[in-house]
Amino acid sequence: MDEPKELSKYYDKTDTRLNRRDFLRLGVASTAVGALTIANAPNKVTAQINREIKREAIEKNVGLFIETHADYKPFYQKNNVFGGLLTGRRPDLIPKLMKFMDKLVDKNRPGYTQIDEALAKAGFIVANEIAPTSMFGIPNKGFHAWEQRTKYQKKEVFDDNIVSDIKYEFTSKGEASSVVKRAARFFGADLIGIAIRDKRWDYAEFIDLFTGKTFGWQDFPFEPRSVIVMGFEMNYEAYATAPSLITEGATGDAYSRMSKTAFQVSVFLKNLGYRAVAAGNDMGLSVPYAAAAGLGEPSRMGIIISPRFGPRFRIAKVYTDLAFLEYDRPIKFGVQEFCERCLRCAHACPAKAITREPKPTFEPTYAHSEKWFNNPGTKKYYNDSLSCFEYWLEIRSDCGVCVTCCPYNKQDYWQHRLVHKLTEVMPGQMDSFLRSVDNIFGYGNTFDERASKTFWDSSNREYLGY
Ligand code: SF4
Numbered sequence: 090m091d092e093p094k095e096l097s098k099y100y101d102k103t104d105t106r107l108n109r110r111d112f113l114r115l116g117v118a119s120t121a122v123g124a125l126t127i128a129n130a131p132n133k134v135t136a137q138i139n140r141e142i143k144r145e146a147i148e149k150n151v152g153l154f155i156e157t158h159a160d161y162k163p164f165y166q167k168n169n170v171f172g173g174l175l176t177g178r179r180p181d182l183i184p185k186l187m188k189f190m191d192k193l194v195d196k197n198r199p200g201y202t203q204i205d206e207a208l209a210k211a212g213f214i215v216a217n218e219i220a221p222t223s224m225f226g227i228p229n230k231g232f233h234a235w236e237q238r239t240k241y242q243k244k245e246v247f248d249d250n251i252v253s254d255i256k257y258e259f260t261s262k263g264e265a266s267s268v269v270k271r272a273a274r275f276f277g278a279d280l281i282g283i284a285i286r287d288k289r290w291d292y293a294e295f296i297d298l299f300t301g302k303t304f305g306w307q308d309f310p311f312e313p314r315s316v317i318v319m320g321f322e323m324n325y326e327a328y329a330t331a332p333s334l335i336t337e338g339a340t341g342d343a344y345s346r347m348s349k350t351a352f353q354v355s356v357f358l359k360n361l362g363y364r365a366v367a368a369g370n371d372m373g374l375s376v377p378y379a380a381a382a383g384l385g386e387p388s389r390m391g392i393i394i395s396p397r398f399g400p401r402f403r404i405a406k407v408y409t410d411l412a413f414l415e416y417d418r419p420i421k422f423g424v425q426e427f428c429e430r431c432l433r434c435a436h437a438c439p440a441k442a443i444t445r446e447p448k449p450t451f452e453p454t455y456a457h458s459e460k461w462f463n464n465p466g467t468k469k470y471y472n473d474s475l476s477c478f479e480y481w482l483e484i485r486s487d488c489g490v491c492v493t494c495c496p497y498n499k500q501d502y503w504q505h506r507l508v509h510k511l512t513e514v515m516p517g518q519m520d521s522f523l524r525s526v527d528n529i530f531g532y533g534n535t536f537d538e539r540a541s542k543t544f545w546d547s548s549n550r551e552y553l554g555y
């Protein structure tokens with residue numbers, strides 16, 4: 090039977106890990122559970138349920154946001170893990186960092202063959218070419234350059250990366266956000282929200298880690314009023330292989346799409362007469378901005394969990410001086426309560442880098458002598474990102490195990506949205522049960538070599554183009 094149109098448009102046809110039997114199996118279970126708990130269980134498809142989750146969550150949670158202490162200070166970019174290593178805090182790790190790109194290829198090890206390595210390298214290549222330092226948090230390079238040229242400063246005749254001297258005046262309250270979101274979607278963003286610029290989440294100061302040169306907001310060419318936050322899905326089947334070079338390929342591909350799309354959105358705004366700068370990991374902290382823009386809810390593993398992709402997406406931003414009349418708001422759909430009981434990522438993490446604290450705290454609590462890479466003063470789960478990164482250096486690959494094992498990491502089938510709906514309407518009550526059901530159904534396996542074979546298996550897969 091053909092899938093409903095609204096459903097089929099939302100997922101990658103090449104994703105076959107969740108087969109028809111699994112689909113029906115979860116469908117039966119979740120429908121039964123849903124029938125018991127929701128009198129009018131939604132019988133429509135994913136997109137509608139997602140909209141419902143988001144709308145209701147916004148209505149219920151106006152004003153909700155990440156709590157900060159009064160003495161909270163913005164984070165220094167030089168204190169992220171890359172910054173710490175490159176500015177000499179852990180000189181012992183530099184040789185390992187230099188070897189990171191020299192992958193541990195093994196033709197007999199699924200996920201680490203030459204084909205897998207090729208996928209990893211090709212995944213990152215666009216990001217490496219157009220925004221080579223953004224992933225380390227360094228701004229103002231490549232397509233993320235801060236320059237705001239006018240038509241008199243064109244570099245060549247086809248240079249359309251200019252701020253128009255005719256400012257487009259939006260005619261209604263919602264037009265600006267609607268138009269910008271439409272364009273962002275058109276250019277490739279999977280999730281889009283708009284937040285007011287909040288200096289708490291911007292880096293206090295910038296540093297070019299390769300030259301040691303520091304610079305600040307006084308060097309930025311305009312006063313940002315808004316931050317457009319975009320989410321980019323990472324392929325489900327690729328992440329099912331975590332940790333592997335296939336996972337790294339999916340991460341790299343998301344980085345490549347982030348830079349391309351954010352740049353196009355910035356040029357779109359410039360041609361409307363507004364100043365704009367594209368950013369990925371640079372400029373400011375993506376997680377609180379994504380939370381502020383309503384892309385999802387912060388989680389134990391530190392990543393934002395969205396209703397649609399769970400934690401399996403990456404975040405790009407565009408800073409602009411366009412002041413919107415309508416902004417998105419944070420959403421809450423039961424993630425924090427679920428995380429309190431779940432802990433699956435903390436148990437699965439091979440580096441033991443994820444906290445097992447029962448609730449979010451205002452400062453790190455793990456037993457680690459170095460805490461410079463964590464900024465206290467925000468109420469959240471504090472994780473040991475240095476131990477995480479040391480594990481990446483050890484395996485010479487991205488890891489991603491926490492993302493893969495998370496019960497919110499699902500393909501975008503309506504049954505999964507229904508289960509998430511349960512955790513939203515009954516926070517806490519169903520969580521332990523649902524986590525167990527997830528295990529029983531075999532979701533979230535990691536270190537699974539079969540997943541690498543499935544990723545490359547061409548049977549039961551459609552390729553268009555004939
Ligand atoms: S695995 Fe569980 S505890 Fe970890 S982020 Fe996901 S829901 Fe939260």
Ligand code: SF4
Binds near residue numbers: 437440476478488492
């Ligand atoms: S990426 Fe891997 S090592 Fe890092 S926190 Fe997640 S599971 Fe742990």
